[in-house]
Amino acid sequence: MLYEERNIYNMEKKGGLKKSIIIIAASIAAVIAAVYFWGVWFYSTHFFFGTEIGSFNCSNMTVDEAKEQIKNDIENYGFTFYEKDDKTEVVTGKEIGLTAEIPDNLQELLQEQKPFLWLTSFKSRSLPLKTEAVFNRHTLYNRITQLDFAKKSNETVGDYTEKIYFENGQFRARDNGTSDVISINDVYSRAKAKIKDLYLGMSLEKEGCYKGINDDDTVKGVLNLANKFVASKITYNLGDETIILDSATIKDWVNIGENSSVKLNTDKIREYVDGLAKKYNTVGAERSFKTSGGSNITVGGGDYGWKINASKESDELCGLIWEGQQTEREPVYAQKALKSGKNDIGSTYVEISIASQHLWFYKDGTLVTETDIVTGDTTKRRSTPSGVYRLKYKDKNVVLKGEDYETPVTFWMPFNGGIGLHDATWRGRFGGSIYRGNGSHGCVNLPYSAAEKIFKSLSPGEPVVVY
Structure with a gap:
């Protein structure tokens, strides 16, 4: 009997516990269901937790609340630049005249929400913002240049002329090992795009705006232009010689100054061309000349020969x-000789020996004629000047005039101002010492037949050698 009573008691006790568990479980389920259905009801009119529309936080807001929040955020809009070392700077919407319409798609975005899935929505999500900001872009650019990171970049670049050096045929900029240099154009273009979509900021580092000094827009422009200059290679053909002008010399002509200026030093270019002229001009230079008598002499003076036009060649x-440019060229000449090189007389020339009072005329190395002559009167200081001259022109039937004479000639061939070759039919003889006391006013008097032969074959520009 006692055993049965205990058994009944234990069964009743177990039944009560089971009933309690069921009641508790049912209560919890009811609470969960209530919370769930409350969430379904709540999120049928509110955006999910963690919802961002564009860059605006609309978490747990109704459409009207979201509109009001976005309106306030636009009115108080600020775009934050996140810099290195956790520094931030802000450009406000008011500073750049920013305005934007309140998006009209908020109700559509809410309706696309699935409220019964609200329990799975506890993570941030971004929805599209159907509006674009309008702002003054020029003001934005100027404002960016006023920010500390832009100023620091300019200070880092500093006087970049001190950082530019020449090595291995190119100009380069020596980087100081920092990455504080900012491309203002890159910052502006990225910020402009983000502000248009009303983003709230950007990281300069993540956007790749920090660069080395060689990537700075100003320095790049300077280096590109300077390196275009030193990429030039000018090969001068000067007679038998070749002169190469390249970066080794041109680098010293490149002037890099403030305000991104890259100029060529025209004074140094002219100095270089003057050096070429000094070395290779032959006008008036001393020449080694082999006379018809077989002796080698030196003749200087006169106006025949090569002459570089230094002004035009410099330009x-x-x-x-x-x-x-990379090119081969001859310099611009003011005057050319018939032959290249220092001894440029060639094989066609008139040779006049004052001491011998004799003339030879060679055409392409062949003697055309030779004759005795009468040159300027040495006793009256009318000597025919020595030197190597160009025949200026030829003329026939000319009257030669001076202070005390007026003489007609048939063949006139001037080579030194008013001094020239001409026939002298009034003379009965030539050569000897006539020029001492009965010489000319400086011209070279010729027999008619010799003057005629020379006149027919000698061309303007060809040399007349007087010694």
Whole structure:
């Protein structure tokens, strides 16, 4: 009997516990269901937790609340630049005249929400913002240049002329090992795009705006132009010689100054061309000359020979370097000789020996004629000047005039101002010492037949050698 009573008691006790568990479980389920259905009801009119529309936080807001929040955020809009070392700077919407319409798609975005899935929505989500900001872009650019990171970049670049050096045929900028240099254009273009979509900021580092000094827009422009100059290669053909002008010399002509200026030093270019002229001009230079008598003499003076037009050649050279040209050329000549090189007389020339009072005329190395002559009167200081001259022109039937004479000649061939070769039919003889006391006013008097032969074959520009 006692055993049965205990058994009944234990069964009743177990039944009560089971009933309690069921009641508790049912209560919890009811609470969960209530919370769930409350969430379904709540999120049928509110955006999910963690919802961002564009860059605006609309978490747990109704459409009207979201509109009001976005309106306030636009009115108080600020775009934050996140810099290195956790520094931030802000450009406000008011500073750049920013305005934007309140998006009209908020109700559509809410309706696309699935409220019954609200329990799975506890993570941030971004929805599209159907509006674009309007702002003054010029003001934005200027405002960016006023920010500390832009100023620091300018200080880092500093006087970049001190950082530019020449090595291995190129100009380069020596980086100081920092990455504080900012491309203002890159920052502006990225910020402009983000502000248009009303983003709230950007990281300069993540956007790749920090660069080395060689990537700075100003420095790049300077280096590109300077390196175009030194890429030039001008090969001068000067007679038998070849002169190569390249970066080794041109680098010293490149002037890099403030305000991104890159110029060519025209004074140094002219100095270089003057050096070429000094070395290769032959006008008036002393020449070794083999006389018809077989002796080697030195003749200097006169106006025959090569002469570089230094002014025009300097301008041409400057233009070629400015364009980065690589070319072969002759200099611009003011005057050319018949033959290249120092001994440029060639094989066609008139040879006049004052001491011998004799003339020889060679055409392409062949003697055409030779004759005795009468030159300027040495006793009256009318000596025919020595030197190597160009025949200026030829004329026939000319009257030669001076202070005390007026003489007609048939063949007139001037080579030194008013001094020239001509026939002298009034003379009965030539040569000897006539020129001492009965010489000419400086011209070279010739027999008619010799003057005629020379006149027919000698061309303007060909040399007349007087010694």
